[in-house]
Amino acid sequence: MSRKLFHYGAVASLIALILLTLLWELWLAPLRPGGSLMALKAVVLLAPLMGILKERVYTYQWSSMFILAFFMEGVMRTWADHGLSHWLAAGEIALTTLFFVCVLGFVRSFRQAA
Incomplete structure (x- = not known):
């Protein structure tokens, strides 16, 4: 797969996670x-953006470890929440x-090219 595809996937998923x-x-x-105040965790997600x-x-x-x-x-x-929060957490996992x-x-394709 193309490095650009991985790049766009990473950008899109990170921005979607911030919005979620x-x-x-x-x-x-x-x-x-x-x-x-849990909304402040979105600010933390801006660090690698x-x-x-x-x-x-x-x-x-480093963001590969950060996102874990x-x-x-x-x-x-x-596991702990119910209702809409449960489904939003499933979206966060995805x-x-x-x-x-x-x-x-992306990193793998970068290393293969080098």
């Missing part, structure tokens, strides 16, 4: 009515998995 996090914690199913957009291999490498914390949160909340696979594919 904001919608989830502020409007759709916040922990507290009116929104919660510029490096991913600029195709910096180092950012791809969000995967774990999704697994725990899928997006983090897609991001992880795209990051690994």
